Amino acid sequence: EDQVTQSPEALRLQEGESSSLNCSYTVSGLRGLFWYRQDPGKGPEFLFTLYSAGEEKEKERLKATLTKKESFLHITAPKPEDSATYLCAVRSNAGKSTFGDGTTLTVKP
Amino acid sequence: GAGVSQTPSNKVTEKGKYVELRCDPISGHTALYWYRQSLGQGPEFLIYFQGTGAADDSGLPNDRFFAVRPEGSVSTLKIQRTERGDSAVYLCASSPRDTGLNEQFFGPGTRLTVL
Numbered sequence A: 001e002d003q004v005t006q007s008p009e010a011l012r013l014q015e016g017e018s019s020s021l022n023c024s025y026t027v028s029g030l031r032g033l034f035w036y037r038q039d040p041g042k043g044p045e046f047l048f049t050l051y052s053a054g055e056e057k058e059k060e061r062l063k064a065t066l067t068k069k070e071s072f073l074h075i076t077a078p079k080p081e082d083s084a085t086y087l088c089a090v091r092s093n094a095g096k097s098t099f100g101d102g103t104t105l106t107v108k109p
Numbered sequence B: 001g002a003g004v005s006q007t008p009s010n011k012v013t014e015k016g017k018y019v020e021l022r023c024d025p026i027s028g029h030t031a032l033y034w035y036r037q038s039l040g041q042g043p044e045f046l047i048y049f050q051g052t053g054a055a056d057d058s059g060l061p062n063d064r065f066f067a068v069r070p071e072g073s074v075s076t077l078k079i080q081r082t083e084r085g086d087s088a089v090y091l092c093a094s095s096p097r098d099t100g101l102n103e104q105f106f107g108p109g110t111r112l113t114v115l
Helices: none
Strands: A003-007 A010-014 A019-026 A030-038 A045-050 A056-059 A062-066 A070-075 A084-092 A097-099 A103-108 B005-007 B010-013 B019-024 B031-037 B044-050 B053-056 B065-068 B075-079 B088-095 B110-114
Touching: A003 A084, A003 A097, A010 A019, A019 A030, A019 A084, A030 A070, A045 A056, A045 A062, A070 A084, A097 B044, B005 B088, B010 B019, B019 B088, B019 B110, B031 B075, B044 B065, B044 B075, B075 B088
Parallel strands: A010 A103, B010 B110
Antiparallel strands: A003 A019, A019 A070, A030 A045, A030 A084, A056 A062, A062 A070, A084 A097, A084 A103, B005 B019, B019 B075, B031 B044, B031 B088, B044 B053, B065 B075, B088 B110
16 A cells, blocks of 8 residues: 655744755655645645656755655745645556645744 | 636535535646545545546545546536545646646635534
8 A cells, every 4th residue: 555654744944944844655656756735725736746766856945856765845945935734645656646644834934 | 727616615514414516627627636635634535537437436435425527527526425524625636637747736625514
């Protein structure tokens, strides 16, 4: 059974304090790993897709990396507007998507 | 353009009742997905449509849950004999087609409360 574990469950940072979120996964044939951002009361918003180990993608203050066992979402000099829940999901070769429970990030000004 | 819309935004029902949740995907998107999200958890896959047919319904928890997409656009998730454990946010997502690597565009969800 595919599994996705995200850590920490919650992270509180000061504005400008860089950090990383972890997504560990086991999957029977990885087709792709996805990062989403979810604000309260809204649906997830797509951030990145990573396809293979060693791949990196960046968007503004966010950078996602992928190894064979885990993915990291690095946040550089975060701002209060980066506060949200960040979700990681894997898509297996069989086609099924499995989400982690997310990391809730709070950035204090 | 318009994003994925879901109606109603909130639904309160009594145990044992029947409910229908509607999803309007982005125009032209052929792939449509339903998920269920409980408080503090990530979305849980329910069913995926490619066009009018259910390509994968392995996530439906039991035969009380059923979904249709008769014309390949709007989809309806139907829940019979609702139970308190069905209370959750039901999310719908769409994408232009399903390649296994495609971005999914999510709606705001329907919050279902079963009393």
